[in-house]
Amino acid sequence: MKLGTIVFPGSNCEQDVAYACEYLGIEHRYLWHNDRDLGGVDAVVLPGGFSYGDYLRCGAVARFSPIMDAVSAFAADGGRVLGICNGFQVLTEAHLLPGALIRNTGLKFICRELPLRVQASCAWLNEPAGRVLRMPVAHNEGNFVCDDETLAALQATDRIILRYCADDGGDLACAPNGARDCIAGICNEGRNVFGLMPHPERVIDPVCGGIDGQTIFRAVAGLTGTDAAAAAAAA
Amino acid sequence: MATPIADLGADKGPVLAVELGLRPDEYEHITQILGRTPTICELYMYSLMWSEHCSYKHSKKYLRLFPTTGPHVLQGPGENAGVISVGDGWAVAFKMETHNHPSAIEPYEGAATGIGGIIRDIFTMGARPIACVDSLRFGTLDKPRQRYLFEGAVAGIGGYGNCIGVPTVAGEVYFEPAYEGNCIIGAMSIGLLREENLTRATASGVGNQLVLIGSTTGRDGIGGASVLASQEFDEGAEAKRPAVQVGDPFEEKLLIEACLELLESGLLVGLGDLGAAGLTSSASEMASRAGVGLDIDVAKVPRREPGMQPFEIMVSESQERMLACVEPEKLEAVLAVCDKWGLRATVIGQVTDTGDFVVRDGDALVGCMPALSLADDAPEYDVPFSKPAYIERLAAESIPDDALPQDPGELNEVMKRMLGSHNICSRAWIYEQYDHQVMDNTVVKPGGDAAVLRIGLTGRGARSGSGDSGGRTVTDRGIAVSSDCNGRYCYLNPYRGAQIALAEAARNVSCVGGEPAAITDCLSFGSPDKPEVYWTFVEAIKGLSDGCRSFGIPVISGNVSFYNESFGEPIYPTPKVGLVGLVERLDRVCTADFKDAGDTIILLGQTEHELGGSEYLRLEHDRVAGEIPALDLELERDVQDTVRELVRAGLLKSAHDCSDGGVAVALAESAIGGRVGFEVALDDDLPAAVSLFSETQSRVVVSCDSANVDAVLDAAAAHGIPFSVLGDVGGNRLVIQDKLDLDLDTAADIYHGALEQAVHG
Structure with a gap:
C-alpha cells in the first residue's frame, strides 16, 4: 500500500500528509503537478494549501495541471482519491465531485477544531453512522453549495459522508462556514473519491491535540487496530 | 571610469537631497565620499541607506547596550535574523519587525507585506519559516477608522500567512487612544534549520554572478523607507498611498521552496532579500559584509511597467524578490531550480574587486560609489534627551x-x-x-x-519534485x-x-x-x-x-x-x-x-x-x-x-x-x-x-x-x-x-x- 500526495505550486499541507503516513507506517511519496503519471501509488491525496495562489476560484487553475488527467483516469478506474480542503476544491473544479466551495458566510477565514458527524462510509472512512469526530478546519472558502437536484441525489445515495454538528452530535441550525445541509465531506457515486474541508492529517499524533484523523488513513491503508492503540504504541 | 557620469551639479544636488530627507551635512558628506556631486541614482541610494529606517543613525549608540552573546547564540544582531542553537544540531532563527506606517494607510497590504518581509528575513538565513507571531496596537474600537484598520490588518496577516502555509501561533493586541493615528503592526517570524545550513547574506568571490529571483520590479514602494518609515504622519498621509507595497503570497511561497532548495543543494554563495530600499540595500549590505565591489546593470532587471528610471529600479520596494550570489559554474543549476518552481531568475550583475558599487543602465554609467559607504558610513547621532515633565506628575497620582x-x-x-x-x-x-x-x-x-x-x-521530497517523501x-x-x-x-x-x-x-x-x-x-x-x-x-x-x-x-x-x-x-x-x-x-x-x-x-x-x-x-x-x-x-x-x-x-x-x-x-x-x-x-x-x-x-x-x-x-x-x-x-x-x-x-x-x-x- 503506497499513498501519493500531489504537490501543486502553492500546496502547503503535503508534508502534513506525509507525516501522517510516517506516523501510521504507511508508505508515501510525493507526486509533482507537472508529471503525467501517478508513479504506481495505490491511492492519491490532493492536499490543502493555496494552489497557484487561488487568486482565481480556488482550485480552478490546479485542475488543469498535467497530473490531473492521470488523477481523473485513476478515479474512473475506481482508484481511491482524497481531496482535503484545497484538494476538495480542486476535485469539484475537476468535476470528480459535485457542487462547489465558495466563501464562508462570515467572509472570514476560519481556523477552529469542529465536531463532525459520520453520515455514511466510503473507501476513505469506515465508521458507524452517528460517530462524532473532531477535526480542525482552516479555510476561507469552505461553504459547500450545490443545486437542489444535486443535494437530493447526494442525500438519496448516502454520499454525504461528514456533516458539521454540535458537540454531542446533534444537528446545527447552520454550519460555521454556511455550507449547505452542513456538508463537510462528500464522495462520488463509486464511493472511491472523497473530498472534505476539515484536515484529518492534523489530528494524527496526540501531541498535536487529537487522533480522530487516523481513521481515514487507516481505512484506506487497511490497517487494523485502534487509533488509541497506535498512538500508545507510537508513544 | 571611462564613461562620463551625469552628476547633479552644485545647484540641483542640495535641493533634491532635502526633498529626499537628507540633512545638509549628510549631503556634504556624500559629496566628500564621491569627490563630486552625486547623480540622481546615487543620491536616492544614499538617502535610503542613510535613512533612519536602514541606518539606525539615531539609535545605534544605545542598541550597543544590549547583551548579544550567550551559550545558545549562533548569530546575533547584524544579519537578517538572529539564530540560536536549540540542541541536537537544530537551530532557530527569529526576528520581529514592524510595518506601522504602510499599515496606517492601507492596513491589509501593509500588514500582509510586513509578514512577507519578515518571512524572507528568516529563509534568507537558510531556515524554514515555521511560525509567525503578531503584535498589534490600535486606537479604541469605538472609532470606525480603528475598526477598519484592525479588521484590515488581521485579514492581511491571515491572508498572507495562511497562503504561504506558515502558522500564526501567538500574539498580542492592545487598543489605546495613543495609537489612534499611528497603529503598530509587529510581525515576528521563527524559522528552523540544521546548524550546518546556516547561511549569511554575503556576496563574496570576484566574478560571481548576482541573480535576481522572484517578482518583477515596479514603482510600488518607491522610497518606502524614507517617505513612510522615517517621517511622522499628518494630513498628507493618504497621498502617500503609492509608497505602500502590494504583496503576492503565492510568489513568496514559491520563493521559500526554491531558495531553501538552492541553499540545501549548496548552490549559493549568499542570499539576501529585497526589503526596505530594495536592490540598493540588499546588494550594498551583501557587498559590505564581503568587502567587495558590485557591478549591476538595471537594464537587465525585469520590470512590470515601462519607462522606469534607473534610480526607481534601484530603490523600488516591490515585494517577493531575492538576490543570490552564484558561482558561474553553478548558474545553470540555479536557473533550473528557479524554473522548476516557476520563478523568474535573471543575472543582473557581478561581484568585482574594485570595492565600488557600480550601477549601469545598459551602456550608460549612472552610479559609482564606494560600496562600504552606503551600508557602513551612515552618520551616527548622539541625540539630546530630557525627562518629560509628565513622568513625575502622573507617577504621583493615585x-x-x-x-x-x-x-x-x-x-x-x-x-x-x-x-x-x-x-x-x-x-x-x-x-x-x-x-x-x-x-x-x-x-x-x-x-x-x-x-x-x-x-x-518535513522531508525533502516536496522540494525535489516527485519522489519518496524520505x-x-x-x-x-x-x-x-x-x-x-x-x-x-x-x-x-x-x-x-x-x-x-x-x-x-x-x-x-x-x-x-x-x-x-x-x-x-x-x-x-x-x-x-x-x-x-x-x-x-x-x-x-x-x-x-x-x-x-x-x-x-x-x-x-x-x-x-x-x-x-x-x-x-x-x-x-x-x-x-x-x-x-x-x-x-x-x-x-x-x-x-x-x-x-x-x-x-x-x-x-x-x-x-x-x-x-x-x-x-x-x-x-x-x-x-x-x-x-x-x-x-x-x-x-x-x-x-x-x-x-x-x-x-x-x-x-x-x-x-x-x-x-x-x-x-x-x-x-x-x-x-x-x-x-x-x-x-x-x-x-x-x-x-x-x-x-x-x-x-x-x-x-x-x-x-x-x-x-x-x-x-x-x-x-x-x-x-x-x-x-x-x-x-x-x-x-x-x-x-x-x-x-x-x-x-x-x-x-x-x-x-x-x-x-x-x-x-
Whole structure:
C-alpha cells in the first residue's frame, strides 16, 4: 500500500500528509503537478494549501495541471482519491465531485477544531453512522453549495459522508462556514473519491491535540487496530 | 571610469537631497565620499541607506547596550535574523519587525507585506519559516477608522500567512487612544534549520554572478523607507498611498521552496532579500559584509511597467524578490531550480574587486560609489534627551482606597466589564482567522500564555519534485514563544515598563514549561528629534538591557521604528519583546486552562497594592497614571524557575501568568478556558478591588491534583517565593469569597463575544 500526495505550486499541507503516513507506517511519496503519471501509488491525496495562489476560484487553475488527467483516469478506474480542503476544491473544479466551495458566510477565514458527524462510509472512512469526530478546519472558502437536484441525489445515495454538528452530535441550525445541509465531506457515486474541508492529517499524533484523523488513513491503508492503540504504541 | 557620469551639479544636488530627507551635512558628506556631486541614482541610494529606517543613525549608540552573546547564540544582531542553537544540531532563527506606517494607510497590504518581509528575513538565513507571531496596537474600537484598520490588518496577516502555509501561533493586541493615528503592526517570524545550513547574506568571490529571483520590479514602494518609515504622519498621509507595497503570497511561497532548495543543494554563495530600499540595500549590505565591489546593470532587471528610471529600479520596494550570489559554474543549476518552481531568475550583475558599487543602465554609467559607504558610513547621532515633565506628575497620582468599589454586587459588574475589555477579552476572533496548525507542529495553540511548537522538519521530497517523501525528522522537544509589551507601563515608566515586557514574556514561556533562551526586540517610538521622546527610548533600552543581563537572556535581533506620531502626538513608547524558550519534553508542557473539578488552586507570588497603570484604572476610572508595579528581578526569576520546574516535573494541571486585570482575570481565564468554575479566597489585607485587579508582577496562578499540593508548596518554599493556597477548581461559578460571584457561562459569553461585538456590532 503506497499513498501519493500531489504537490501543486502553492500546496502547503503535503508534508502534513506525509507525516501522517510516517506516523501510521504507511508508505508515501510525493507526486509533482507537472508529471503525467501517478508513479504506481495505490491511492492519491490532493492536499490543502493555496494552489497557484487561488487568486482565481480556488482550485480552478490546479485542475488543469498535467497530473490531473492521470488523477481523473485513476478515479474512473475506481482508484481511491482524497481531496482535503484545497484538494476538495480542486476535485469539484475537476468535476470528480459535485457542487462547489465558495466563501464562508462570515467572509472570514476560519481556523477552529469542529465536531463532525459520520453520515455514511466510503473507501476513505469506515465508521458507524452517528460517530462524532473532531477535526480542525482552516479555510476561507469552505461553504459547500450545490443545486437542489444535486443535494437530493447526494442525500438519496448516502454520499454525504461528514456533516458539521454540535458537540454531542446533534444537528446545527447552520454550519460555521454556511455550507449547505452542513456538508463537510462528500464522495462520488463509486464511493472511491472523497473530498472534505476539515484536515484529518492534523489530528494524527496526540501531541498535536487529537487522533480522530487516523481513521481515514487507516481505512484506506487497511490497517487494523485502534487509533488509541497506535498512538500508545507510537508513544 | 571611462564613461562620463551625469552628476547633479552644485545647484540641483542640495535641493533634491532635502526633498529626499537628507540633512545638509549628510549631503556634504556624500559629496566628500564621491569627490563630486552625486547623480540622481546615487543620491536616492544614499538617502535610503542613510535613512533612519536602514541606518539606525539615531539609535545605534544605545542598541550597543544590549547583551548579544550567550551559550545558545549562533548569530546575533547584524544579519537578517538572529539564530540560536536549540540542541541536537537544530537551530532557530527569529526576528520581529514592524510595518506601522504602510499599515496606517492601507492596513491589509501593509500588514500582509510586513509578514512577507519578515518571512524572507528568516529563509534568507537558510531556515524554514515555521511560525509567525503578531503584535498589534490600535486606537479604541469605538472609532470606525480603528475598526477598519484592525479588521484590515488581521485579514492581511491571515491572508498572507495562511497562503504561504506558515502558522500564526501567538500574539498580542492592545487598543489605546495613543495609537489612534499611528497603529503598530509587529510581525515576528521563527524559522528552523540544521546548524550546518546556516547561511549569511554575503556576496563574496570576484566574478560571481548576482541573480535576481522572484517578482518583477515596479514603482510600488518607491522610497518606502524614507517617505513612510522615517517621517511622522499628518494630513498628507493618504497621498502617500503609492509608497505602500502590494504583496503576492503565492510568489513568496514559491520563493521559500526554491531558495531553501538552492541553499540545501549548496548552490549559493549568499542570499539576501529585497526589503526596505530594495536592490540598493540588499546588494550594498551583501557587498559590505564581503568587502567587495558590485557591478549591476538595471537594464537587465525585469520590470512590470515601462519607462522606469534607473534610480526607481534601484530603490523600488516591490515585494517577493531575492538576490543570490552564484558561482558561474553553478548558474545553470540555479536557473533550473528557479524554473522548476516557476520563478523568474535573471543575472543582473557581478561581484568585482574594485570595492565600488557600480550601477549601469545598459551602456550608460549612472552610479559609482564606494560600496562600504552606503551600508557602513551612515552618520551616527548622539541625540539630546530630557525627562518629560509628565513622568513625575502622573507617577504621583493615585485613587484613594475609599473611592474604590467594595460592595460584591458592584465588583461583579466591574468584573464583567473587565472581562469584556478589549485589552483583556478572548483573542479568538483574531487567531481563528489565522491558520495556526498548518505544518502539524503546533502543540500548544494560541489563546494561552505562550505557544509551543514541536521541533521537526518535513522531508525533502516536496522540494525535489516527485519522489519518496524520505521521512521527516520529528523530535519530542520544542520551543515556546511569547510576545509582550504593555504600552501604558512604558509611557508611565519606560525603564521598568520595558523590563516588565521582558519579564512577562519570560513568565509566559515559563508557564508552559519553557526555558527562556533569547529575545528579539521591536522598538516603536515617536520622533527621536524630540528630546522627551528620545528620553523614553533611552530609558526603555536601559531597562530592557539591564533585565536581559539579569536574566541571562541575549538580544539576537530586532528593529527600531521611530516617527510613530500623528499630528505631533507620539504613540506610547512600545518596546515589544518576542521571546523564544526551549521545551525539553513535549509531553511535559502545561496550559492555562483549569482541568478537573477538585484540583487545588495555588497562587505563586504575592499581591501588593499596585493599581498604577492598570487596566482597572484605565477602564473604570479613565486614568492612565500612578506608579506602575514594581519588578524584583530576583523574585521574578525565582517564580519562573519554580513554575518551570513544576511543569517539567509533571506536577501542575494548569499555570497562568497574572498580568492585565490581575489575579481575578487570571482565575477567570483559566476557568473559562477549562469550562469549569472555581471557589477561592484571596488571603490579603488589601481593599477588595486592589486584591482582585492589582497587576503586581511575579505572580502565577497554578492548579494541581490535590495529592500534589505538598510537592508544589515544597518547591515554592525551596525557591523562597511567597505562595498561598487559594481554593479549588469545580462547579459552574467564579467565586472569590466576599468579593466576587459570577456565573461561568455569563463570564464566558462576555469574554468570548467582546471583540467580535466591537467589530461587527
